[in-house]
Amino acid sequence: MTPMIETRGLSKRFVKRLDLAAKIAERLGADVREEVVSAVDRVDMTVAEGEAVGLVGESGCGKSTLGRMIAGILPPTEGRILFRGVDVATMDEREGKKAALQVQMIFQDPFASLNPRMRVEDIIGEAPVIHGIVAPRDKADYVEEVMRRVGLDPDYRRRYPHQFSGGQRQRIGIARALAVKPEFLVCDEAIAALDVSIQAQILNLFMDLKEALNLTYLFISHDLGVVKHISDRVVIMYLGRVVEVADTEKLFAAPNHPYTRALLNEVPRLDLRRRNYQPVVGEIPSPLDPPSGCHFHPRCPHATRRCREEAPVLKEIAPGRLSACHLNDGT
Amino acid sequence: MAGTGPTLRVEGLRTHFFTNDGIVKAVDDVSFAVDRGQTLGLVGESGCGKTVTGFSVLGLVDPPGRVTDGRILFNGEDLLTAGEERLRSLRGNRIAMIFQDPMMTLNPVLRIETQMVETVLAHQDVDRDTARQMARDAMGKVGIPSPDERLHAYPHQFSGGMRQRVAIAIAFINKPDLIIADEPTTALDVTIQGQILFEAQKLCRETGTALIWITHDLAVVAGLANHICVMYAGRIVEEGRLDDVLDWPIHPYTRGLLNSVPSQKKSGERLEQIPGMTPSPLNLPPGCAFKTRCPRADHVCDAEPELREAVPGRRIRCFHPHTQGTP
Incomplete structure (x- = not known):
């Protein structure tokens, strides 16, 4: 079956261009170069219809950049994104718009992602009217229906975002995404800013919506407990590359x-009391100057010479399981 | 210096903020104690008063806030009657604080070395070279590689995790009797959080420092603490030994909080959520503050529950605790 979303060799590089002074210095023979960050480095991944895929990694690993490219709000530097088997770059304008509507994004910060000067009914109702999903005269009823669906009281539809709590604001963000009837939601740290008891409410909402609307999720998070709970499959990223994919x-x-092993080891757990922490050594390297070969080798307890020199490719190690590590080649 | 009593005993602490909109009872009748070498987890959600409790101990509450009642006994000495000069000689010396944002501790325009040496010289009668040596040792202890070089750097040249380590090194440099850590790992990545927890745990074991770890993350506390206080709307609602509380939470709020953590349940199952949200501190319901969200609440909860010992070693503030039945 054709996956809902597929990326092929998807990359994003951010380049800090030289300013005038630096260009002159370069002409005069100074050693200045453009700074390039490979935020996402040739990522191949798929999300099947009805699936919830967790995208996990630490800050700076490129998970949000990848999510934004898939959601269509950041153009890739290289590579292709296929929506239901069709390359979005080759679609004509009408098809492209239609595909873009099918993929919606929910952001981390419920304070920054809502326009403070718009009323809730306009935040939720604007897009579906513009895209012709509802007629302008049915907007009020439609907004009411969507608000109910995400657990918001429709009586509040004339209020502004600042009149809501963090959890409610996140519900408004979800309602805005759902209002254009998407099939696919990219949730970027969508519950990270919320309190524990509110996190549980929003997670439950995500699971209810998945069932009711047959949604597909890409769930970006640094919280492995959350990812474990909601995802069918997990993709682990480290410094722009996918290092492991598995159920x-x-x-x-x-x-x-x-790296996955280290990550799982570090997660605080309720059932591990007064444990002796055995942390992985070292910092996350700067993406401006990533280590050679396997990006993880300076922190890896099993690193060999080959790891320092040659970047491992993501290979199938068991059906449906991919890993990018030289150790799997046997010694 | 340390007597036979606990390092810190807080009794009936009330810290209120007198705002234009009314009185916010950020901390309302809070009592707890920490012994030498022990770790107390102070747990709650945003606005529950856990940070203000920490600030109150150090005398850092700014107007319109004021400690209105209670006693804060540090090695037997009441800090509330101690006076600013005495407090200043204790802060950074016998009591230290680690903040969520390490830039609250660090001055961005001074080299790390200057800041660390200053911390030593302010409290100890040693010469500059000894102080420098102590700074180097402290940096090494929190796992900062090549401390000699790093001492000459400025805070902006460090990553977030490194900055937090420096803040911890500064907190530990005078071997305090008590450290109050306010969400020090919340902004950090998982692998870096593991490193920080490891350092804090190691240093407390080595020096016998008592530790108060303020956090919203129950799992972090589970890995670290001996004793736990759960706060809600300015009050302690449950207090006891860590294992007891986590294995058998008696207060409905603690139970709800534990059930909200995803790792507790099988994947994909609905979480048992606590309905509603934390009430505004300006407008707390009369009686039990949790009653509007509590599945067990009835008319009895309109009266204010007292903190009482429900089972041996466990104090709770509830009329309908889960003392019977299964954990």
């Missing part, structure tokens, strides 16, 4: 990549 259960039962 959630299998990944948590037997992580393959040393």
